[in-house]
Amino acid sequence: MPHTFAEDAQDAIDLHVIDAQSLDDWLAAQDAVVVEWVRQNDFAGNLGQTLLVPANGDRHVIALAGYGTASKRARTHFPLASAATKLPTGTYRIASGLPEEMAESECLGWVLSGYRFDRYKQKSDKTVSLVPPDGVDTAKVTIMAEAETMIRDLVNTPTSDMSPEDLAAAATALAETQGAEICTIVGDDLLAQNFPLIHTVGRASATPPRLIDMRWGQHGPKLTLVGKGVCFDTGGLNMKSSTGMSLMKKDMGGAAHVLGIARMIMAMNLPVQLRVLIPAVENSVSSASFRPGDILNSRKGLTVENNNTDAEGRLVLADALALASEDKPDLILSMATLTGAARIAVGSDIVPFFTDDDDDAQALSDAGARVDDPVWRLPFHEGYEAKIEPANADLDNAPSGGFAGSITAALFLRRFVSNARYVHLDIFAWQSANAPARPRGGVGTGARAVFDALPSLLKL
Template identity: 75%
Template sequence: MPYTFAEENADAIALHVIESDALDAWLSAQDEAVATWARLNGFSGTLGQMLAVPGDGGRIGMVLAGYGTAEKRARVHFPLAHAAAKLPEGTYRIASGLPDEAAETECLGWMLTGYRFDRYKSKSTKPHALVPPAGVDTARVEVLAEAETLIRDLVNTPTADMSPADLAAAAETLAKAHGATFDTIIGDDLLERNFPLIHTVGRASATPPRLIDMHWGEVGPSLTLVGKGVCFDTGGLNLKPAGSMSLMKKDMGGAATVLGLAQMIMALNLPVRLRVLIPAVENSVSSNSFRPGDVLASRKGLTIENNNTDAEGRLVLADALALADEDSPDLIVSMATLTGAARVAVGSDIAPFFTDHDALATALSSAARKIDDPVWRLPFHEAYESKIEPAIADLDNAPTGGFAGSITAALFLRRFVSQSRYVHFDIFAWQSTNAPARPKGGVGMGARALLEALPEMLGL
């Protein structure tokens, strides 16, 4: 992470954050040379505008960062990052203008502005450092930035280097770093241990399917995170067209996100008993691929008519959720890049979630607004239950009709959880265009909102 925090020092360049409608008042309080320079260079405080003001000896004396209007800031993530991305190399300090309530989120945006997925490149990024405003918990911000970096790196890595085995290795590295216990159930052992759906979906791959199981913490309420770890999704025998397959390295975005959230929880030493479950598979095509029309067994005993091999994520999650439910934890959260219907409903920027528990939903929604990690509640609509009940089995993994696809998928998953304190996220895990602090590629969705809400959700 080439963007870092720094201690106060004499060489730090003053960075003034200026809203458009506050510009005239700010300029009137400055030396005439500063005001004249700003006016001559057309500085207006527009969001993302950056102007370096010369100082002594040809050095930068200060930098003006446009902060726009409240209306414009509401349309973007990390508004200050829009100017920070244009700064020349150096160390900066926030001298004025940044609202206290936005300081922590904007400092996180500063850190993430430096993110680059450079695993396959030799070019390095120029360093930037920030002396943060007083009162910002820089240790916490650094934890959030590191976890977001983990999520992005995992999602961005091509499947050749992020197979189910590689995903398990990344989870094990995280577990060891924080003193967590780690276990995996691999290949045919999944059948011996009664995880038939995970085995069925992943058995056609050259890399055997597996269930990743990590435990951390000995005190406090119990929290189980379940992440979809489909490391590549061809669609199986219901093969995806090329255009739909190009981003399928990101189909383990749910797994990446729960690992990022787990890193936050462990690094911040939250008083919880944490469990992370990730069914890690590759949905491939081979002579032993599962077929449309097959009736599949599940860990819970429910039978499933498999009407589309491209609706495999809910199958592997079903076995993992059944295991999670057996321990009756205080809260279960699943995260998955599950349906295109969720994107149609809320777009690529919002993480929709489902829960029957109103207090959990309220806590999540409030936390998301506070820390700029947008979420939106969708309903477990009871009237659609019949859509997931086929004629010859207990459940249908791919109801016909095409309507309410995200809801029917969520209802399917809910059949494997017996308690009401369950939250399911249907995320995209991908930034489609370049934006400050959010370059095109993998991105975390919902993890920071969950972290912020956990104290209320679990009574910490």
């Protein structure tokens, strides 16, 4: 993250954030040289516009950042970030114009505007530092930016370097950094320890499937995060098209997100007993592949008629959710790149979530609005329960008909949860086009909303 916070403001350039509709008011307070310079350079305060105004007499160089109009700002997550990327290398200090209620979010966007996934290419040496406004908790913002960066890096990394083994190594590195305990169950040991669905989905891959189990914290309410870690999804024997497979390196986005949230929790030292469970597999094709029509056993004892090998995420999550329930936590929260139906319903920017608890739903919705990380509640609709009950087993992983796919997937997962309140988020984890502080590629969706909601969800 080459864009950082600066501690020394002595040589910082004053940055004036200018709403397009307030430009004339700002100019009215400036000297004639500034007014003429702004007019000659056609600076109108449009979103993303920048302008350096040279020194004159006793006045130092100043910088202007267009903040657009309220309607334009509503269309992007981090409006100021669009200007941050265009400013030359240097250190800047917010001098005026940034609304106090936007300061923390815009500071986060400023730092994230420097994000580049450059593991496989030449790195940029451009650094644009910010002296934040008074009152901004820079330590918190930095932790959030580091967590978001980790999520993006994990999702962006191709499966050649982000196999189930690599994902486990990333989780282990995080655990070691934060003083957490971690263990991993690998390969046939999954069968010995009763995780048959995780083993079934991952057994066709050259890299054995595994269950990652991380614990941190000795006091406070018990929170268990469960993340889907399908490091690549061919669709199995119900193979995806080449187009459908093109983004499947991101099918471990749920795992990346719960690790990012865990990083924030541990770095901020929240008073919780945290557990993170990640079933890490690759859904591959070989002579060991599971087949359409197979009846599969689960850790909970429920049988599943497998009617589509491309509906594998809910299978691996099922065993992990059953394990999570055995610990009787106060809250189980799962995140997964689970269904295309969720994208059809709300698009890529909004995260649908499911819960039976109205207070939890309100807390998560409020948090999403507060931190500009939009979420939207969908129902655990009881009327659709029959859709996931086939003739030959307890459950169907891929009901026919195609309707309400996100809801039926969530209902399937809920069957494996007991002894705890449950929230499930069906995420996308991908930015399809470049946007301020959100370049095309992996991106956090719902992670900041979840973290911001935790004090309410867990009564901290």
